[in-house]
Amino acid sequence: MHIGAGHHCVRDLLSFFLSFESSSTSFESTPPSSSSLPKDGSNYFQARYESLLNMYHSHFVTSENEKKNYTGNLKAAIDSFPFPLLPLNCFCFCFIILIDCEHFFVQIHFLFCLSFLFRQIDAFCNELLGLSLSLFSKEAFLSIIISFPLLVFNRNFHCRYFFLLKLPNVSQIFVFRFIEMDHFLKLLPKLTPQLRKGDCGKIAVIGGSLEYTGAPYYAASSISRLGADIIHVFCTPDAAPVIKGYSPDLIVHPGMSASSILPKLPRMDAIIIGPGLGRNPSLWPLLQELFQYVKKEEVPFVIDGDGLWFVSEHIEHFPRQMVTTVLTPNIVEFSRLCKSALGEEDVLKIKNNSQIQHLAAELSRKMDVTIYMKGEVDLVVTPNGEVSKCSTDSSLRRCGGQGDVTAGSLGLFLFWAKKNPGNDWTSAHHEAGISSSWLVRTAGRRAFEKHGRSMNTPMLLDEIPKLVRDVETREMKDIVHTDSSKH
Template sequence: MEHVRKLLPVLSNNLRKGSCGKIAVIGGSIEYTGAPFFAAISALRLGADLVHVMCAPEAAPVIKGFSPELIVHPGLEPESVIPKLERMDAIVLGPGLGRNPRLAPLFGNVLEFVKKTDVPLVMDADGLWFLCEAIREGVPPLPSAILTPNIVEFSRLCEAALGISDVLAIKEQDKLEDLASRLSSHLGTSLFVKGRVDIITNPDGKVTLGDDEGCPRRCGGQGDVSSGTLAMFLLWATRMSSSHDAKNAAGLACSQLVRHCAKLAYARVGRSMITSDLIDEIPGVLRELDSKKNKDCPSA
């Protein structure tokens, strides 16, 4: 868990609320309320001080009911969302957002905001669906962003950006890595391709692999945990370095943490494991890492 430990900020009495991160999760619709919750609560469990969820009005009461720890804002109008983002340190765009065409202006406004401010952005799920639509019209590079597709979403992105339509048929790991590198360079944006081996790529062509042991259970919501934790690691890594290496470090830490927690949850629960079981492992893992850090650095 060394990649995780390197990015965890040191806690002290000199910190104030917000010092370790204020995160925005943009997502949540009448059909999908679990995805934004999983992303938000994972960021909070990892160490965010405040997490705001900006969602469809119909989703707000449900998400509020999941946890009083989250700040939930009903409404996805750009004129309502964008001013709130000015107070955020990182953004997760897409979990449970839905694909209603009326959300396209919001998507465009968020990308414009990120391009202007360089705020760290993690784009997942329905955010990637809107990105595929936007690619055909031309999307500017987003150097502060990481896209987090699963293999199906990766296939859509490759078809939209590179005109390659047979990605799902590719079985060779090295070919997937090469394709991820090509896509990252083409878009000018980093990728975190989730799979049996997580592929982390930067526009400069560097490929890093997250291949720690995970678990065989593939319950829905694990990708949302990755989105929330990646946003936190990306924020902390960017504060240490603004280079592409920060995204490699964030991606490796996210892959390592989520895989380790999934492994622990599966060992405890077995095939009945659900995403909440994975999230429940985060506090214990962090407590153990903090204990080791204190032993290594008694003065910290």
């Protein structure tokens, strides 16, 4: 098809693409003739836009607020588009590709932006129109080229729909929506009658003290709900009966000496240290021996909470080449690490996300370890400079304990990710990080939608079983505003 020759060509192109929308046979459908299009193009495409929006809402958006936000963003982007002023390389277009992987049909819906385009283009000269459409078609072509290898080469790409949507203001919001969920799905081990106890994970959580009994429980409980077989909690003797009382599911070992803990570690598939650990200086020898053990045995290892406090306090003794290790700081823990490792003061005053990302990359490189930085956007940064960002909608509540769920689930995901023969440690860290972030944020959001400001971490934990089941049956109807990308 020749593109860009003028007004009639636009109509042909539109009718060609619209035929896909109305037909389920995708590429095999015959394009309707341009004369079959209604005379009043503007109203026609406005109606198509509305219907697509409704379709989007009915499939993926649940709450009224989300509907408003989505519609608002979209309309604002479309309405505020300064057509004559915008440089061509920022040309406003939007397209959605719906891929039904199971039947391998591809349907292309170039709808609501086409409605916009049509209205605008009608009023402008043919020359500009021609250039615009060339750009438009190039993007469409590229998107198809990108989508097919994903389908063909990634067997785990289970998603039913892959959305690609581009607008100036909400650019790429939806691009990796389902890929992010797919990371999570891909890591879940297949349950078969041949599995034996322990195959899905034997995980150690080291933490729990008189003051903090909730934190190790949250970490351990998230691991249990995700499907690990055995969870050991190592904590101080006074915390042990309390933690045991929370759940008979957990194996709780009182005592924090290296000599009592280390002999039990060779049977563990991943180790998480820090949630509720406390800051008793007598714990430092345990951490030092643990670092050496993890480095030698290459066990998936997560350092969180007070574990990070010890690392900051003894930064000069933190070993290099901890290839299996992920540090999971919140902003306060991050600022402590930056201060001790990079000499950076006042990190808490930084409000600019890209500056934080830059610092996280520097910290990761300097410490030679992966950093999973929690915040409004979660960042997974590996020492080679790769960054994964996850900004899936999460809870608006910042109640304590959500980071403990991150640390626990991350430990288990690291074990699962590394078992995948295609993964080296770097890719395992990114895959596990994205999965953990998606899990905590989505479970948190669901809990928040139900309970509002009364939401707390046990409520988030209660969302995990349903969430896992929904993902496995791909019944996700409420994923909105996901932005996860790797640079």
